[in-house]
Amino acid sequence: MLLVVAFAAPGLGSGQTVERDWLDAGFEKAEVRRVPAAELAAPTGEKIEYTLPVSFIRLAGSNWTHARVMRHVSRTVRIFAACGIGLGPVEIIEAQAPDGRHDLDMEIPSGQPAPEDVVKFSAMAPASALRPPVYFVGRLLNDEALARSFRRGDVSVQEATGFAYLDTSWVAFKTHWMERKDDEYSTVAHELAHLLCECGHERSREPHLLNRYRNFLSSHIQPETCERMRKSPLLEPLPIQATPPAK
Numbered sequence: 001m002l003l004v005v006a007f008a009a010p011g012l013g014s015g016q017t018v019e020r021d022w023l024d025a026g027f028e029k030a031e032v033r034r035v036p037a038a039e040l041a042a043p044t045g046e047k048i049e050y051t052l053p054v055s056f057i058r059l060a061g062s063n064w065t066h067a068r069v070m071r072h073v074s075r076t077v078r079i080f081a082a083c084g085i086g087l088g089p090v091e092i093i094e095a096q097a098p099d100g101r102h103d104l105d106m107e108i109p110s111g112q113p114a115p116e117d118v119v120k121f122s123a124m125a126p127a128s129a130l131r132p133p134v135y136f137v138g139r140l141l142n143d144e145a146l147a148r149s150f151r152r153g154d155v156s157v158q159e160a161t162g163f164a165y166l167d168t169s170w171v172a173f174k175t176h177w178m179e180r181k182d183d184e185y186s187t188v189a190h191e192l193a194h195l196l197c198e199c200g201h202e203r204s205r206e207p208h209l210l211n212r213y214r215n216f217l218s219s220h221i222q223p224e225t226c227e228r229m230r231k232s233p234l235l236e237p238l239p240i241q242a243t244p245p246a247k
């Protein structure tokens with residue numbers, strides 16, 4: 001049984017993009033798919049009070065497929081439901097970057113706040129795109145991490161509001177086949193949790209979503225993290241909640 005949450009359009013920003021928007025922003029090809037609300041339905045019994053709009057941008061040539069991205073989307077829905085947070089609206093965009101680039105250089109030039117590729121690709125999300133954007137890339141070059149996020153709380157208020165790369169996440173293809181002890185864990189949920197809680201990792205003996213140690217990453221979110229996530233300005237309060245009919 002699924003709890004189907006209906007998203008009302010007003011108040012959620014424009015958020016619906018078309019191919020043209022992504023081409024105008026600098027991509028060579030783009031295919032936009034809106035994920036139906038039914039596919040973002042939270043598990044039964046969870047009371048969803050907020051929703052997170054997201055653009056998932058799959059760089060062509062990265063090996064990420066629509067189905068592989070959807071697997072992370074579904075896991076993230078199940079993980080965030082424990083905090084009363086849903087996903088939606090969600091767009092998945094297959095975008096071909098200039099020169100077919102899909103491996104991004106994550107080295108931060110000295111004196112710069114972020115990698116050049118991150119600055120460049122962040123600016124290529126059109127103004128009408130759902131935020132935050134999550135980029136599914138091939139490899140993150142010059143980076144030991146499998147994924148990165150650029151979140152508020154790490155930087156000054158001016159920087160937090162003035163730069164396109166803030167509130168962005170970057171996920172390498174390697175995360176797709178990295179084995180985890182917890183099958184329900186998702187790197188995408190981990191990265192989005194960083195953006196929402198504006199917090200880093202936590203060292204703990206209990207496995208959880210933002211554990212500092214890879215072997216202790218799990219689909220469980222600590223209640224304190226939930227509390228912080230629920231205060232994020234990236235979330236929209238849910239205007240309508242439909243409960244399933246009694247059977």
Ligand SMILES: [Zn+2]
Nearest residue numbers: 190191194201
């Ligand atoms: Zn992390």
